[in-house]
Amino acid sequence: MYVEVSNVKKSYGEGGSYVEVLKGVSVGVERGEMCVIQGTSGSGKSTLLNCIGGLDDIDSGSCKVDGLEIAGLKKDKLSDYRRDTLGFIFQFYNLVPNLTVRENIEVCRYLTKDPLDMDELLDTLGLKEHADKFPSQLSGGQQQRTAIARALIKNPKLLLCDEPTGALDSKTSRDILILLEKINEKYGTTMLIVTHNNSIKNMVHRVIFLKDGEIAKQYTNEKRVPARELEDL
């Protein structure tokens, strides 16, 4: 397994405000797989993503990525892990507002010695003519594509996407999903996608359902639907 989460528990607060968000979650994702984590609000899907991304500590259990145990890693090592292994895509893009498209991508390009070709990536993502624009001058889809480009520039092995289409309309959402699919195919990037959208599960290799901090269901799609054919996005 490329991503191997075993019996992970995570809680917040104390006393009356104590909440156990993950109650011994165990999942596994193979290298190159696209995986969707679905669940209702408060089910723990974002927390699980944060734990895998090394953004949050776990209380107990094990969380390995490419054989590296994330739990208990010191800050510096976690930083190294994120810069060497991960790419992040967020629902609200989180672009640096005072940097242009190109400069936003440069933020992550700076972190790797072997980045992808910037112009090729801009071209691939349809951002070439927008390279010198600022985020405020872009549409939501263009901004998300910029965020994807930023995540991809360092050619990460694992792409963590937190509601990547949550703020987009249907057509733009489809474009983004097509793009992700294309990237997965082209670069073999392992992807973990947290989403509310029920249709997305049809295009990925693996689907994990979380409910109240536990795995309610997980399965592998025998027959994936290409993103362009997805309905009700």
Added chain:
Amino acid sequence: MQKVLRKRVFRSLKKHFVRYAMLGMMIALGIFLVVTIVGSAETLIRGTEDMAKETNLEDGEFEVFVPLTKSEKDHIAGMGIELEEQFFFDQQMEKESDGTVRIFKVRKNINRLHMIEGAEPLKEDEIAIEKRYAEEHDIHTGDGFVIAGTEYKVSGITVVSDYDGPFKEVSDTSCNSKLFGPVFITEEAYNEFRESGKIQKSEDYLYTYKLGGGKTDRDLKDYLKELKIDASEVDDELFAEYWDRTGGVEDKLRDAVKDLREATDEVADAIDELSDNNEDINEASGKILDSYLEATSSTINGYGMDIELTEDNFESELDKLADSIDNAVLKASLTDVKEQLCDLKDYKDGLKEYTDAVDELKDGTAEMSDGVEELDTSVNDALEEFDFELSNLTTFLKASDNQRIFATKNDKIVDVEVGMIAGVIVFILLAYVISVFVVHSIESESSIIGTLYSMGVTKNDLLMHYISLPVVVTFISGLIGVLVASTGIMAPMIAESSYQYFSIAQFKFTIPEYLWIYSLVCPPVMAIIVNVLVISSKLNRTALSLIRNEVKQKGNNKFRLKGMNFITTFRIRQMLREMRSTIAVVLGMFLSLMVFMIGVDCYVLCNNIAKDYAADTKFEYMYTLKYPEKEAPSDAEAAYAYGCKKEIYGFNFDVTILGIDDDNPFFNVKPGKSKTDVIISSAMAEKYGLKVGDEFVVTDDEKEVKYAFSVKEITRYSSGFYIFMDIEVMRDMMGEAKDYYNVLFTDKAINIDPGRLYSTTSRADVVKGSEVFTTLMMPMIYTLSGSSAVIFCVVLYLMMKVMIDRSSQNISLIKVFGYRRGEIRKLYLDGNFYIIAIGALIVLPLSKKLMDLMFPKMISNVACGMNVETPVIFYVIAFLVIITLYFVINTILVKRLDKFTPAEILKNRE
């Protein structure tokens, strides 16, 4: 709603406690410093003013040659002016290091003694010593004190308002209480001392006065100038000698002309008498010759020859007759007769010539007599033009022109000006810092504000909400600042140098009402103004725009940066994004440097004065003479000094017109022969902003005339406001004798009778006097430098912290991407180095230049040049200090970067 919002105020305070604590601390510190500096100055100013009232400070004083008569004093009393005799002796103490004491009687009404300890002398063997002299010589109440062999017991230590600045002479550049101090004994003891014969120098007849009856100083002076005395009344041999040479020449001149006239008349009479006999003499000599000719003719006719001899033919007729006869005896007789007649003729002609000459002499004597008469008339007319009567008044000094009086007050006015200006500068800075905080708060709470708007909360409600915290914080900070200052915790340090220089009582540190108002009102009012201005514009956006927290790229951020590496690009973008904070940092640096530059200019000025005075003062001694000898000593350079006044910023300073020879070795000037084109000292040029070619006017209060000059040249001379002229031109201009002088410059001490001197100024005095400036100003210099460094650090810290806080989302974001602390520091903090470095390079000279322009006004009451030229090394050091402070703060703030966790980015959105 307001109730709910009020709760948020406390939560906001809690959340941003460090920020508000720092801001509050800075306001409190600013208020504390302003109140301490200004309060200390005001304490001294008001204290000396109160003491002046309490001790009935004089309105002025004057000295006379001989004490005023009863009728003169009655006349002055009749004018409504109160007089008090405050005669004194200067007595050199036995030990040279004890200097000179000025012995006064205990004052009765004007300039009364204010006892610091002990009591006024009541017995003949008691004495009160002036405070500073007592301190310098470790004299205490109960000690013995010997003057010229007479032992007194110190009854107490005192201060007097007319020696607030205990200058020995009013023209002295500095006080030296080691070498001079007034002392006070009873009237009986004073009279006994006077009669004892121990006095070294004639008594000075000083009167102090208090105006009344609507009369002015001028009225009194005009009256006193009219009081004439006979020079012989003056009991001063040196004066008598001087008077004989100057004012006393009138009588000699009149006597000489009179003698000349009398002698001329006698000569004329004698010549008249002589010429009266001229006719008789000529007639008698003619008759003698004629009778001899007649007698000779009749003798010859007796021999039968018909010859008539006349004065014209007797020689030829006698020669012919002698040739015609052969008798040798007769021939010889004829020759003898002829010679006798020739002699007689010569005698007659001689007498004629003599009488003609006597007649001519008579005519000449008549002309001479007319001339002498004209001379007599002209001399009388000329002498009428001059006032050769001796005025009894020797000096007249209004209290406002007396540097001994209110010396402390005049010194401390600078502190008030400087303190208030420094306070204003700090408040402007704080206002901007608050605005940065407010903008940051509003931006970070944009969605909350938008939500509240959408719920019907009005702009005014929000305005009240957002200004309440800064107003409360600034008010409380101001209150803390002024309360801490009111304890007087730092006041002694500020005032110490004044107490160690001026002769004043110890005043209790008090804060004047206006400083309380200033401290409690200024900060909150400033906070209200700034917040209303800033918040209003921010709250003008629509509710939806606020909820979405729409980030618009401002025009100045839309630069396309190409060809730069990522780090540089990112830093530039970050600087542009944080332009407001960047400006605050640079403004903070600028304004704190302005405060610093006040201290720097004070220091540099004092330092330059000390250095320049030492360098520019070439003479070792300057003797100002009361009664100069006819001939200047050969080992001294004579000069002619004349005091005038020139006003600037409401202060009237002494300007000396100095007449010198071209070859005077103590001044590097060649004045030339012009009466109007003059050379001025650099101190004067700096103080009055004069340049070559400028025209200016000085006022002669004594003669009530003005002199207009044009600046021909400015010479490097820092110790005084001087106008240099050629001494001969100046004597002519001022109507003085061709050999007049009243100042001597020498390169070594020379022996001059002390009675001839007004004052002696040594180079050492000048240099020491200049160092006094530094001593007096140092506490304020330290305070200003220290506080400006604190202000700079706090502003830099707060603004860099705000920059970091505003970038917290982005910092979290890049942490998510795997950026390490060092890299984040490089992106978000290290870029500030360039802001600080470039800012410092611009702001350092700019703040100095601006302060140099403001500084002369701030110290407008100080009579010195304005050489605030600062060595380059100073800028280098200041720059390095700024950079060092930046690195210290940068290091502190690096830790703050760790507070932003990567997970933050998942909870919030930009």
